[in-house]
Amino acid sequence: MKLSLLGSTQLATPNGDDIELRSRRQRQLLAALGLHRAQVVDVDRLAAFIWGDNPLADPAAAVQTLVARLRRHIDDPLVIETKRGGYVLGCPEVNLDLTRFQQLVDQVRTEPTIRRPHLAVEALSLWRGTPLADLDHPDVEGEREHLRELRAEVRELQADALEQLGRHREAVEVADQLARDYPYRERPVATLMRSLYAIGRQADALAAFADLRSRLLDDLGVDPSVEIRDIELAILKQELPQVPERSRNASLEAGVDPIDDRAADSSTGFAAETVDGDVATGVDQERPGDEPLGQSIRMCTTADGTSLAYAISGDGPPLVKAANWMTNLDYDWRSPVWRHWNEGLSRSHTLVRYDERGCGLSDWQVDRFTFDAWVDDLEAVVDVVGLERFPLLGISQGGAVAVAYAVRHPERVSRLVLFGAYAQGRAVRATTDEQRRAADLNLDLARVGWGTSEPTFRQVFTSQFMPDGSQAQWEAFNELQRRTCSVENAVRFMEVFATIDVADLARQVDCPTLIVHARNELRVPFSSARQLASLIPNSQLVPLESVNHILLEGEPAWCRFLDEVNAFLGSS
Numbered sequence: 001m002k003l004s005l006l007g008s009t010q011l012a013t014p015n016g017d018d019i020e021l022r023s024r025r026q027r028q029l030l031a032a033l034g035l036h037r038a039q040v041v042d043v044d045r046l047a048a049f050i051w052g053d054n055p056l057a058d059p060a061a062a063v064q065t066l067v068a069r070l071r072r073h074i075d076d077p078l079v080i081e082t083k084r085g086g087y088v089l090g091c092p093e094v095n096l097d098l099t100r101f102q103q104l105v106d107q108v109r110t111e112p113t114i115r116r117p118h119l120a121v122e123a124l125s126l127w128r129g130t131p132l133a134d135l136d137h138p139d140v141e142g143e144r145e146h147l148r149e150l151r152a153e154v155r156e157l158q159a160d161a162l163e164q165l166g167r168h169r170e171a172v173e174v175a176d177q178l179a180r181d182y183p184y185r186e187r188p189v190a191t192l193m194r195s196l197y198a199i200g201r202q203a204d205a206l207a208a209f210a211d212l213r214s215r216l217l218d219d220l221g222v223d224p225s226v227e228i229r230d231i232e233l234a235i236l237k238q239e240l241p242q243v244p245e246r247s248r249n250a251s252l253e254a255g256v257d258p259i260d261d262r263a264a265d266s267s268t269g270f271a272a273e274t275v276d277g278d279v280a281t282g283v284d285q286e287r288p289g290d291e292p293l294g295q296s297i298r299m300c301t302t303a304d305g306t307s308l309a310y311a312i313s314g315d316g317p318p319l320v321k322a323a324n325w326m327t328n329l330d331y332d333w334r335s336p337v338w339r340h341w342n343e344g345l346s347r348s349h350t351l352v353r354y355d356e357r358g359c360g361l362s363d364w365q366v367d368r369f370t371f372d373a374w375v376d377d378l379e380a381v382v383d384v385v386g387l388e389r390f391p392l393l394g395i396s397q398g399g400a401v402a403v404a405y406a407v408r409h410p411e412r413v414s415r416l417v418l419f420g421a422y423a424q425g426r427a428v429r430a431t432t433d434e435q436r437r438a439a440d441l442n443l444d445l446a447r448v449g450w451g452t453s454e455p456t457f458r459q460v461f462t463s464q465f466m467p468d469g470s471q472a473q474w475e476a477f478n479e480l481q482r483r484t485c486s487v488e489n490a491v492r493f494m495e496v497f498a499t500i501d502v503a504d505l506a507r508q509v510d511c512p513t514l515i516v517h518a519r520n521e522l523r524v525p526f527s528s529a530r531q532l533a534s535l536i537p538n539s540q541l542v543p544l545e546s547v548n549h550i551l552l553e554g555e556p557a558w559c560r561f562l563d564e565v566n567a568f569l570g571s572s
Contacts, residue, residue, distance in 0.1 A: 001078050004097045005034050006147070007128030011073060016543065018519075019073055025050050026070045027134040029063070033080065033089035035132060035143065037096055042086035049137050063087070097126045098147075105150050113161045120158030125545050125556040127151060128520065129468075159191055171195040177554040179208070180470060183215050186228045193228075197235050205235050295342070297329050297361070300384040302376060304368055309361035310354035310381045314346025318390040319569070321345070322378050322405065323356035324398035325493050326484045330361060336476045337466075340553035344562050345393075349569070354381045358489040369492050371500060375404045382412070391415040391569050396524065396549065397422070399532075400502045407508045416513040416536075417565055420521065420549050422528035423506050423535060427498035429528070464523045465549045473552060506535035513539035514568040516561055523549035 001019075004010040009027035011019040021027050032049040033041060047059035056062050067080055067087060074080070079090040104123035108116050131147045132140050155178065162171045172195045178188035189212045196205035209224070209232045216222050234240040295313035302308060311329045332338035345351045355362040356377055358369060366373075378401055382390075392413050394402025399421020406413040422429075462469070462477045469477065485493070513536045517529030526543065533541040542564050546557035 001075050002095045002097070003030065003034050003078060003091060004126070004128065005031055006097050006101060006126050006131045008133045009034075010128070011078075021070075021073060023066075023069070024134060025066055026073070029066050029070055030074075030089075031132055031134050033087060034091065034096060034098065035135070035140070037089055037091055037099065040083045040086045040088045046086065049135055049140075052136065098131075101126050101147075101150070105154055108154050108157050113164050116161035117158050117165070117167075120154050120161075121556055121559060123154050124151065125560070127556075128545055129547065156187060159188075163191060163195060166198075168195040168198040172199070174554065176208075179212070180472065183212075184220060186212065186225055190228050190231055193231050193235065194240060197240050202235055202238075206232065295329070295333055295346075300380060302357075302380040304373070304376070306357045306366050306368070306373075306377070307363045308354055308357065308377055308381060310352065310385070312350065312352055312385070313342060314349055314351045316349045317569075318387055319345060319349035319351050320378075320382060320385075320387065320390050320392050321351065321353040322392060322394045322398040322402040323354050323359070323374070324394075324396045325356070325359065325497070326480055327353075327355050328360035328480065328483045329353070329355055331480065331483050335480055336473050336553060337480050337550060340558065341551075344558075345565075348566055352381065352385055352387070354378075358492065359485050360483075364486060364489060369489075369496065371400070371404070371496055374401045375408065378402075378405050379409075388412065389414050391417065393417045393419070393565075394421055395419045397425075397497050397500060400500045403502045403506050403509060403536075406511060407505045410510045413511050415569060416509060416511055417516070417568065418513065418532060419516045419561065420518065420524050421515070421532060422524050423501070423503045423532050424528070425496075425498040425500035428501045466552060467522060467547050468555065469548070469552055477550075503531075503535055506532060507537070509536045509539075511538075512568075514564065515539055515541045516564055517541070517543060518546035518548055518551070518557060519543040520545075520547045521549045522547065 001014065002012045004012065009021065009031045011021060011030075013019065021030070028050045029046065032046055043060045043063050046063050047056055050063075050066070051059075067082075071080055077090070077092050077095055081088050081090055101123055104119055104126075108119045108123060111119060131144050155174070159171055159174050159178075162168075162174065171191055175188040175192035175195060178185075179192055182188060189208055192208045193205040196202070196208065209228065212228070213224050216224055231240065295311045297309060297311045300308050300310060309329050311333075327338065333342060342351065342353070354377070356374055357366045358364055389412055392402045392406060392415070394400070394417070396419075399418040400423065402416060402418065402421075403423070406416050462474050462481070466473060466477060481490075484490075515529050515533050515536070517524075517526055519526050529541060529543070533539050542560075544551070544557040544560055546555060548555070548557075551558040551561055
């Protein structure tokens, strides 16, 4: 049994199944004991963590009752022991994410450079949100801030290692995101400048410095440091030392650090930052000796006369993506919502994707607006591209379309990848009045607010799809909703979504299937992924530690997703 406190308090069985603790006070008690692992916490302090300043007539009895109830939910190796005047949580280090996180931080600090990106990814994957989220006591804030600083240090050390290893494109992605997260910190901008220069993007490197200088002067009234101004001068004179670009695979195959650790001091000693470090994506990246990734947008006509826009990008074996709602082939290529998806998948495949009818660049005025029509759209695009056999990716409701197509054309689909997908829509899987009201509420929100200039209504959907997004990502998703479809089509889409039911078809899928799902996302519950895995023969389920229905660039789960997909498709 494992206890996670880097986020809301969470218990899990050895095989990863969550154990629900509905009582907030039980979660608070467990968090307070976990925070002081292996230390006796006296009854009065435990009561303060749980009830705050509200006095209790008999705190010892109240805490004792909570402990008794909590013990029903935990099992070896977790144990709550009664000690004189208080309680202590017995928990092996590997079973508590706080101690495991600290172990990984120490390893990132001390291990050879070649291992640091991987160790950092593992450390950051433990982070699920605000640490110790269930505890409101003021004494906890200091511990939270300490954990946040450790997380920032891990990201800096990881990015530093990426730069030393010559993996500049990854460092660019990471440092750029961190410069957005921390607009007044110089370290990520310094790394961004050096790495951009290393891949031949001198103008972008200088622009990054200019942006930082403007922020510091306009908002804080201070000048950039001498160290980062020296980087700007070295770039202008083209005197900045360059480390040859290396791919991750090249570094790993070498089995040693490609350059000595002292190379970090060859410029300024600044470190970069990253959330992930194992995948480089982005619309402005280049590959050595090649042009920046681009796409070709074309049109085709379905059997019922609907015009569909489809796009082809990348290089390598084909990968077809079944359309999902809220895409616009042109805008997606630049938007931080889908850009990293398109670029990341195009790095190792020839990616074929399209806007479904009623959406994006395809026809908005269509009479036939059904689930079967969406499957026909996929069929039309595959036929016009001329693919005989290919792997198929389905995201969200596109997963149901992909399942239906795979059953309709088993001879053409070699492998199936489903992310954030479901076999049954909201109305079909609703079993309570509350769930049915929630399904109706989505339709009402679309009817009332989709077409207005006021983004408040669309923000409801944004907070469901990407609750962990930055303000810039939320604004981009709001804009994507506006560009995607009319209010009428938004309602039509959600009406069809709600009634999707491919449970019977899922049982007939006859190809290897990878099901990937964010464990804590809000839009499509993880139970939908478990249902798909139980229905589809020869399938495997991979949970990701994320709350986002659309994985964000920079979060560890995004890198994990790409690794899982590439490994699954590469084994065919």
